Amino acid sequence: MKNKILALMLFALLAAGLQAQIKLNELYREFARAENVTKVNLNGIALMLAKPFMDDHGGGKLSSIRVLSLGDCSQEVKEQFSRTALYFRDDDFELFLNANDDKEKARIFVKIKDQLIREMVIITMGDDPALVHLKGKFRPSDIDAMSNGGR
Numbered sequence: 001m002k003n004k005i006l007a008l009m010l011f012a013l014l015a016a017g018l019q020a021q022i023k024l025n026e027l028y029r030e031f032a033r034a035e036n037v038t039k040v041n042l043n044g045i046a047l048m049l050a051k052p053f054m055d056d057h058g059g060g061k062l063s064s065i066r067v068l069s070l071g072d073c074s075q076e077v078k079e080q081f082s083r084t085a086l087y088f089r090d091d092d093f094e095l096f097l098n099a100n101d102d103k104e105k106a107r108i109f110v111k112i113k114d115q116l117i118r119e120m121v122i123i124t125m126g127d128d129p130a131l132v133h134l135k136g137k138f139r140p141s142d143i144d145a146m147s148n149g150g151r
Contacts, residue, residue: 021089034077038069064135071128082125
């Protein structure tokens with residue numbers, strides 16, 4: 001009898017843990033409706049028109065940018081985003097970088113296919129939380145070039 005109760009409790013804990021995971025589109029949709037949120041979506045034609053004004057940092061091809069900035073939202077919304085973003089788990093993405101500061105946290109996730117980064121998700125948490133979703137085709141060296149200012 002004890003074994004059955006223990007097994008049932010273990011199953012309940014595992015189910016709760018799996019339920020706490022949140023995927024990219026769920027996270028975006030949940031906070032896109034928040035008051036004072038700033039949303040930017042650029043793809044196709046908009047990126048083509050912006051290309052002359054963008055610095056070239058390597059051979060990567062950017063096809064879509066989606067930004068969700070919660071910097072102007074209430075403190076309650078910022079804290080809720082930060083708590084929810086900690087549970088970001090999407091099987092399509094792997095953790096590329098995890099940085100923690102006193103009050104700020106940043107996570108970068110990537111989706112890699114055929115040795116190219118196809119998607120990148122940047123999540124910042126703290127006083128100025130944001131979600132940035134980039135789609136395209138980048139080599140890891142393109143990311144290095146961008147982080148070094150194109151050098």
